[in-house]
Amino acid sequence: MTNTTSVWGTADVSSGKGASDENFPVGSLLISKRLRPHVHAYYDYARVIDDIADSEALAPDDKITRLNAMEEVLLGKREPINRPDAQSAATLRRSLLQTHVPFETATDLLIAFRDDSRGHVYQTWDDLLQYCRYSANPVGRYLIGLHEESSAAFVPSDALCTSLQILNHLQDCAGDLKRLKRCYIPADMMQRCGTSQDDLLAGSTSPAMRRVFNTMLDGVDALNQQASALAAHIRDRRFRMECAAIVELAHCLTRRLRREDPLAGRVALRRADGMHAAIAALRAWA
Structure with missing residues (x-):
């Protein structure tokens, strides 16, 4: 085994973010x-x-x-x-x-x-889903494994985690491009709708880019529909409530991103969305 400081470098990479900065509950x-x-x-x-x-x-x-x-x-x-x-x-x-x-x-x-x-450049929706397979889906599978739940929960969990990741990309698409030179909006969707990455920095969403966003949200709706089956696969009551709440929050944020402009400002969950999630969690208690 080796133990060299040079491998780690000296630059501080901490973003200062914590659990409270996330859209969805962490622990x-x-x-x-x-x-x-x-x-x-x-x-x-x-x-x-x-x-x-x-x-x-x-x-x-x-x-x-x-x-x-x-x-x-x-x-x-x-x-x-x-x-x-x-x-x-x-x-x-x-x-x-x-x-x-x-x-x-x-x-x-x-x-x-x-x-x-x-x-990495994401040319297609399938490219983005492949990215989410590694960037997001392992989180749900970790929690399922930690709770010793059935692998039958993997499919709806993967759908939920992918949905949450894409929603986050839509919330942050302008900042990701400006700060990190990174774009998760599929290039072929933008090309078909007659827009480009440059329009993500315009400060407001053009009709062409809105068509791109709506196409992505159609895909997220399908993922959310799959994710709605997750709670039914979870035996642990508290974890089941958590899953039901997060699925509801994904639906809420999807609706907000259809109505609001993510290029004009961050589209975020509101207190009313939290109330809807709490109701969903209570229904999952039974």
Whole structure:
């Protein structure tokens, strides 16, 4: 094993974001107290590798070097140095060994973040779905494994996680392009509708770009419909409530993105949406 500071570099990649900055609950009170520390270990690791991929202080090759080092720590191939990013991988390793959740739920995320680091271009909707397979779907599969639920929940969980990822891309499409030179809007959709990436920086949504957004939201609606079956596959009552609430929030945000302009300002969930999610959670209690 090696333990060299040069692999990790000195640049601080922390975004300063935390669980409170997310659209959807992270390790909420609906998750049992016994499992919450494991959820937070997974979230902390995911936040670190996301911050590495999104860092404006690192070159693409340096990002990939750090991501590879995180994977080596996670798999026990490298001793972690005494730094929060390396320690997050070591903490998750201990958690996964204790809970027997597959390591793929953590290593698959790195596939997507390496693509982000390289500046991958998404030509089609299928390209975007493939990205979400690694950037988002492992999160749901991790929680399903942690709760020892059936693999029958994977399909609706994957649909929900992909929906949430695409909704986030739509919320942040202007900022992603401006700050990170990154675009998750499928190029072929923009071409068919007579628009381009440049229009994402216009400050308001053109009719052509609105057609692109609506086409993507049609796909998200289909994903949300699949995701609606998730709660029925979950035995743990508290986790079932959590799933039902998040599915409802996905529906709420999809409707908001149809009505509001994500290029004029961030389209966010409102208090009323939280109330709808709470009602959905209560219905799932039975």
